[in-house]
Amino acid sequence: MTNANKDVIDRIIIEIVNADASNTFYIDNLFAPTIPPNAPTPNRAFSPSPASIEWWWQDNSSGASQEDEFRVYSSTGGLLSTRTADTTFWIETGLKRNKEYARYIQAYNTAGSSNSATIIWRTKPGAFQAKSAQSEPTRTGANAFGFVGDAVWDWNVPVKSGSALTITAYIRYNSEYGGSATKPKLTLSGGGISPTSASATSSAENAWELLTINPGTPSQNAILTLKAEGFSTNPGAKFYIDDISISQ
Known part of the structure; x- marks a missing residue:
């Protein structure tokens, strides 16, 4: 098999047939990442309203280290949101006005994970x-x-x-x-x-x-x-x- 597209192949089925029996073998995760993703880089935070903050980051992984997803955590380690691969922002809502929040972004794949630096931003004060x-x-x-x-x-x-x-x-x-x-x-x-x-x-x-x-x-x-x-x-x-x- 040549020129396989890892983005569209999830499983390869191999069937061996002889005169006595037929056996089927399944090979999963053939293209699973072998290297943990690189840590994303926080590059912007913005408060569009007193109750929300947009958190933005740079995706630094591809190829063998491609992330499966991004995870947004509070500074105390609580998981707040999971974002799909290649996503570079998340809008957090339901926050309190004029309050400082700290978040970090984790890039994750089956080989491991890497965390960004912590981002700190304050919501608008309700002006x-x-x-x-x-x-x-x-x-x-x-x-x-x-x-x-x-x-x-x-x-x-x-x-x-x-x-x-x-x-x-x-x-x-x-x-x-x-x-x-x-x-x-x-x-x-x-x-x-x-x-x-x-x-x-x-x-x-x-x-x-x-x-x-x-x-x-x-x-x-x-x-x-x-x-x-x-x-x-x-x-x-x-x-x-x-x-x-x-x-x-």
């Missing part, structure tokens, strides 16, 4: 556009950027070196956030500056408060990160950011 038509607080426009009470959210801020940088934004939180909870804040960090934060005060409860961040003059061209953080886990807690202004 929303708060519309005045829904009786949510607004400032100058139709929308304020709103968050659940313990959210973490980032914006990219491109800056240039040699010019003083100032960022202002308005912040407020609702009564459900709770006066005893750590107040929401904005933090600017990245290359060429020292991390600088500004926190809301009690004046921001149900009223807009202006925050100002003065990190000085960046020492290099960079894309900085402006992070909004809330710290209340009270039911119904929300805070809002609006009118972010970047001056340089």
Whole structure:
């Protein structure tokens, strides 16, 4: 037998016939892998919603080490999903908002298995556009950027070196956030500056408060990160950011 296609042949049947008897022999797994698959390489994670994460990986096996399937595990070793050979992603659903999850991918065949490095990603915090038509607080426009009470959210801020940088934004939180909870804040960090934060005060409860961040003059061209953080886990807690202004 030549030029056999291992993808379409599952069993070879050999029948030997002589004058006295007929005997049939079956040969299975003729093309079973002889080498464990290579470990897949995690290459992307993405949270399309507060309840889901897409886990992506690179398939590094073929030929004698071809995987039979991929298995997605939690960081504690619990099997979460089994994916067919050559699949390179899985969408996990039913997750909690604003929570960090860790997963690793296993390539498996009958000769063995190999595990990827662990991937860590956080689900979206449940940010929303708060519309005045829904009786949510607004400032100058139709929308304020709103968050659940313990959210973490980032914006990219491109800056240039040699010019003083100032960022202002308005912040407020609702009564459900709770006066005893750590107040929401904005933090600017990245290359060429020292991390600088500004926190809301009690004046921001149900009223807009202006925050100002003065990190000085960046020492290099960079894309900085402006992070909004809330710290209340009270039911119904929300805070809002609006009118972010970047001056340089």
